[in-house]
Amino acid sequence: MAFENLTDKLTKVFKNLRSKGRLTEEDVKSAMKEVKLALLEADVNFKVVKNFIKTVEERAVGSEVLEGLNPGQAVVKIVNEELTNVLGSETVEIKFEPGQATTVIMLCGLQGAGKTTTAAKLAGKFILKGKKPLLVALDVYRPAAIKQLQVNGEKQGVEVFSMGDNVSPVEIAKASLEHAKAGGFNVVIFDTAGRLQIDDALMEELVNIKQAVTVHKTLLVVDAMIGQESVNVATQFNDKIGLDGLILSKMDGDTRGGAALSIKAVTGIPILYVGMGEKLSDLEQFYPDRMANRILGMGDVLTLIDKVMEETDIDKDKERDMSERLKKGKFDFNDYLESMNQMKKMGGLSSMLGLMPNLGISKDDLEGAVDEKQLKQMEAIVLSMTKKERSNPKLLNPQRKHRIAKGAGVDIAVVNRFIKQFEQTQKLMKQMPGLMGGKKRRGFGGMGGFGKFPGMPF
Amino acid sequence: MEKEKSGFFAKLKSGLNKTRINLLDGLDSVFHGFSEIDDDFYEELEEVLVMADIGVKTSGEIIEEIKTLVKVEHIKSPEDCRSYLIDLLSKRLQIPDDGYEFLNEKSIIFVIGVNGVGKTTTIGKLAYNFKTDGKKVMIAAADTFRAAASEQLESWAKRVDVHMISSTEGTDPASVIYDALYSAKAKDVDVLLCDTAGRLHNKKNLMEELKKMNRIIDREYNGIHRENFLVLDASTGQNALNQVKEFSEVCDITGIILTKMDGTAKGGIAIAIWQELGIPVKYIGVGEGIEDLQKFDSKSFVSAIFDKD
Secondary structure, eight states: TTTOHHHHHHHHTTTTSSOOOBBOHHHHHHHHHHHHHHHHHHHOHHHHHHHHHHHHHHHTTOOBOOOOOHHHHHHHHHHHHHHHHHSSSOOOOOOOSSTTOOOOEEEEEETTSSSSHHHHHHHHHHHHOOOOOOEEOOOSTTHHHHHHHHHHHHHTTTTTOBTSSOOOOOHHHHHHHHHHHHEEEOOOEEEEEEOTTEEEEEEEEHHHHHHSSOSEEEEEEEETTOTTTHHHHHHHHHHHHOSSEEEEOTTSSSSOOHHHHHHHHHHHOOOEEOOOOSSOEEEEEEHHHHHHHHHOOOOHHHHHHHHHHHOOOOHHHHHHHHHHHTTHHHTOOOHHHHHHHHHHHHHHHHHHHHOOOOSSSSSHHHHHHHOHHHHHHHHHHHHHHHHHHHHHHGGHHHHHHHHHHHHHHHHHHHHHHHHHHHHHHHHHHHHHHHOOOOOOTTTTTGGGGGGGOOOTTT | OHHHHHHHHHHHHTHHHHHHHHHHHHHHHHHHHHHSSSSSHHHHHHHHHHHOOOOOOHHHHHHHHHHHHHTTTTTTSSSHHHHHHHHHHHHHOOOOTTGGGGSOOOOOEEOOOOOTTTTHHHHHHHHHHHTTTTOEEEEEEESSSSSSSHHHHHHHHHHOOOOOOOTTTTTHHHHHHHHHHHHHHHOOSSSHHHEEOOTTTHEEEEEEEEHHHHHHHHTTTTEEEEEEEEEETBOTHHEEEEEHHHTTTTTTEEEEEEETTSSOOOOOHHHHHHHHHHEEEEEEEEESSTEEEEEEHHHHHHHHHHHHO
């Protein structure tokens, strides 16, 4: 249910309407109920939803239904554009202080939002940008929080400054900046303790830190799974201490992440990064358009493509080559093998599944079928084929299939099923470019990236 | 005893203060803001419910019930809907309180949940509760993934003064469970609390890891009473339902522990989970103190939400 596509729902709403040139107020009203529901199910704050719906309604009434789109799709398009609009039209980067001046960043948030992990991830990111970061342990309350930062810092190769848990965070903050100056650190990241936005004493502590030292960027770390409360949390943190940016953590879960929209809409604070995994390298840039799709339950194909592009290193010709073959549906078992290897590099199917849009295949189907063991079995089947068979699947007659089954140590039925699925994949790949819509993005020319998930439909 | 009870009630009430204020303020403005019962009134009412994270589905059902009541009972003014609504909500929160039998026998408590919900802290508080009840408690630190997780738990174990079984970061958590089970048997402990690493419920491999731990407990300590608690951050939105469903695939979840109920307006998720999935809330965390984890008592909970001071 969670991944039911809004487009499908809206298409149903409009099913009884004859295709009209323009959307009437009535059309839009009934469609908006579905949009509202979708947003609320995604945990977008109710008040934000109400305002948002109003904006979309105004824009949608009377707007022309573009060629090639049915009314449902037309509304989704508007909704999507408006969502992206609210979320911010471009990605925002942290601006560092000019020259060798030290940039001080303070992370704050509720308990368990993921500040400590995020702090270490950020430091790692900054190293890649040629900075020399220093992590500062200001969480003197949670047992072993300092140790956690130290361990994570060590993994990233970043120094952690701490003075134990008997010194006040304000004092530690002051001392850390001295230390940074002496040690030539040009980015200082404060990891503060988790606190409730209504805990006046602890909120005061953050204010005191900001008064005692110059903090250039105050970032709020928010759990992407947070519900209606997101707005209260962000507003109060913003009102009391002033925020410059947001980091959404735990976005690699299956939450739709309505909090992103809610917070952005109410406070206007830009979202800088999203946490996409437990590994310290899994902190990614925030892309408003992708987030919009995700909130609407339309998958996050672009992130998937980026992941594919970033983490694999096939040479360009080969890539274009494969891309061509894919488009034509000429995609053979050699490609399959290669894809499997690439996929393994990217941490397996499961992490990619969450990013998949609804391709007319339900998520349950996919999930039930994605079994690492099964994938191994399939690999064995392909490896039991001759080179000729791999490049020309049509050669596979029953006799050959029997031989392959023996070679792979599986039942003939398994081989048959695999080949059938393979053929379906070929078909699906053919449709893929069409499914991607007209939006041109980097990486799109190199559709070869898609060579990497032909395992998907199994 | 009486005093203790009222002390807890006061604490629960202050902990839930924000929940109550928000919900009541919202409801009151709806009940007073409308002179007649119309569609706008219902919509506002629904908004208040949804804002409490009760969920679109359950909120919709409640509104339908109210509509029926309005017809059947010939309710004329919005003001009169108030007591009916409170009634309906209370009914939906009536969780039977017979879920604590494990306290009377030897038991293993397996604690699972996503990252950052407060599993480790909860275990510390549970250990304190059980120890105070005179039980022999042991803790298994099977979060071998997160940096310094076992140090965090260790400091709780020392504070409460209970024995803890742990291993170094990166070891198979199932082996920690295994060791703990044998140690618990040998030492004849009453309650073994198993902490696990936080994991997102859509990570197949990590969920398999939990299943393995679950199997080991079943196999190595057959017949002991099992409780499997899912810890949920009370500020979690509708994703909490997904979490409950997915973690149920690992083991039968016997109860929910709702943490961080002191700072949030989200009592609602408890209603949604109980309504849609039938899994009761057993404990709630209403503050940072070691004694701030309490049995969930639906009656106190409802009155804490609805009683006006």
